[in-house]
Amino acid sequence: MRHLMHRHLGKAVAGAAIALTGTAAVVAITLPSDAGAAGGTDHPRSRPAAAGAPGPGDGQGPPPPGVVERTPAEGARGRGRDPLTDDELRRARDLALPRPLRGAARNVTRKPGPEPLTTDLAELTPAETGLADPPRRATVTFYDYRSDSYLTKTVNLTTSTVESTDARHGVQPPPSRAEAVEAARLLIAAPLGSGLRQDYRDATGHDLTGPGPLSVTGFVYRGRAEGDAPGALGDCGQHRCIRLFTKVRNGRWIDTRRFVIDLSARTVARLG
Secondary structure: OHHHHHHHHHHHHHHHHHHHHHHHHHHHHHOOOOOOOOOOOOOHHHOOOOOOOOOOOOOOOOOOOOOOOOOOOOOOOOOOOOOOOHHHHHHHHHHHOOHHHHOOOEOOOOOEOOEEEEEEEOOOOHHHOOOOOOOOEEEEEEEEOOOOEEEEEEEEOOOOEEEEEEEEOOOOOOOOHHHHHHHHHHHHHOHHHHHHHHHHHHHHOOOOOOOOOEEEEEEEOOHHHHOOOOHHHHHEOOEOEEEEEEEEOOOOEEOOOOEEEEOOOOEEEEOO
16 A cells, blocks of 8 residues: 555656746747846747747737827817817817907906806707708806805807806806815915815925925815804805815825815815
């Protein structure tokens, strides 16, 4: 019995050695041609193939180099439900807010002109859905910090006319990137921003003097519509109020969610 076990064990070891040898051969075959260069061993399998010799795999040689093609030229006008072109975006904003009217509104930094929010392709009317070339319309939205109003204009890009205008108070759409950056600027400069400034210094070893080194995302705070709105937060909802997700660029998060920045009054308050 002992002799028989030794025989079986010897066969198993031999089989394993053969399997390992076969595996090593496969690995050697599939290594790239310069795999032995680092070790300085001139193994036959590591030598580069002769010129014109078939490459690995399909025998067709290395693939040709990639080609970067130019982006197709964008026309001045889209068709049907094509996204708005760059030219149409500019025209839509100019039609919605002609220059003589821009001085009557203010943006988030209190400069002339309302704060631009979105410019989107407008929906077609039921009668226009079956047309081969329906009119192109855009819906343009702004926020006017002088009157705390949300402005919506629908412009017809085919006829270059403004078809409808709407102004509402107490409507708070998601903030733009410019509004989030301005909210961060106000928070950093405020006494309540001392914790943010200290956390940034702990994370980077540098002083935080502006929003440039931060990645910020804003979301609207509607005051009493979300629960208790103590003190200065009572105007939020009618005022444009923002809370922030804040992160050091290529670094860690800093929790600023309990701060509310009133962009209309340019003040900072804390929840809780």
